[in-house]
Amino acid sequence: MSGRYREFDEEAALAQAAEVFWIKGYESASTEDLLTAMQINKGSMYHAFGNKRTLFIKVFEWFSARFIRNIKDAFVTNVDPRDAIRAIFYGVANPPDPSAHAKGCFYVNILGEMTGLDADLAEIARQKLLDVEEVFHRELLKARRNGMMPADINASLLAKYLVNFWNGLNISRRMYNEKELKHLVDMNLRFLDEA
């Protein structure tokens, strides 16, 4: 195929754009903001990604591939699925980089912002959270099968419970300090010790 080589790294550009959308939200992230972060010019962006909306969707997909992989990895790193769940939520309460608290969860942010503005984008964000639910659900089913969790657990409901807690914690982390967040995690995951 002939033609000029693309000078920028598409993945690096998506990563930078993701950061802007994550912090500012969809509407408040201006094309100027995005282009500055991506370090490319307007023409290149519109040529490579279409428009702001399609750029966002690509950014969201790129982000999601990594995010879901990280969630799944927790269940590989931790043999006991209860430890995996604890690791995931303690990671929210006490992240390596404390600035993560202000950012919250990209999915939660977009679902919250777009529900009243763009039903299609809201649905995309909703679907991503349902993907997280599905990972939890599968892992709970597997753990029950393995005998690592009691036979009488309601895996389907517990998965939704965990997603709901995820949603709450990613708002609450903008209100409470890390010690308080840890108490919330302890309390909400108490069922794991009882189970």
Added chain:
Amino acid sequence: MSGRYREFDEEAALAQAAEVFWIKGYESASTEDLLTAMQINKGSMYHAFGNKRTLFIKVFEWFSARFIRNIKDAFVTNVDPRDAIRAIFYGVANPPDPSAHAKGCFYVNILGEMTGLDADLAEIARQKLLDVEEVFHRELLKARRNGMMPADINASLLAKYLVNFWNGLNISRRMYNEKELKHLVDMNLRFLDEA
């Protein structure tokens, strides 16, 4: 005091503006949107409320006065504070008007939107959620004093637990149907039966 009478009802205007800010968020609510909803002209709005930001703050305060009163009322209507808490959360899972699901919680929406955009507005929203926490806290302390709840409950942590559940449920209501939401409420309020 001399001068022309104000033609519009300030409280009605605030109510209409609240609806717009609640559905669209702060940034995406344009002055045009607001003026149309408030049914007044630009000059009147800027004269009476200053600018978009100060209008928002007045709207938020107006909304909060009613909202906090409603929360408190639940503890008057329901003698048993556990019934009050159940009424509040079942009201989220199953509101009189189902369109409430898309709107979510005004406080949660604004805290989520503004954390990365305007620290002062985010702090105002955070403070309102802390006001809700305070109501829960006081009522739990009172219930414990009354012997209506066990002496060993951690009222302070439980209040935060309820706010965190509030935050989560007001995101999750954009993902799940009312039956699923009811299951989430049942599960998250199980401690009330045990307590």
Added chain:
DNA sequence: CTTATTTTTGACCAATTAGTATAGAATAAA
């Protein structure tokens, strides 16, 4: 080397944004 194709650059554009200014209408007090 020429040609076709792709990417980059930056000027440009129409629409929308929040906010201002000014004139006029309504009112109470003097």
Added chain:
DNA sequence: TTTATTCTATACTAATTGGTCAAAAATAAG
């Protein structure tokens, strides 16, 4: 009735928005 004051209506503005376009640069294929 005059005057000072407040409110309303709307034309206007400067800045920003997402998006387009045309020309130039870079490249592979013929």
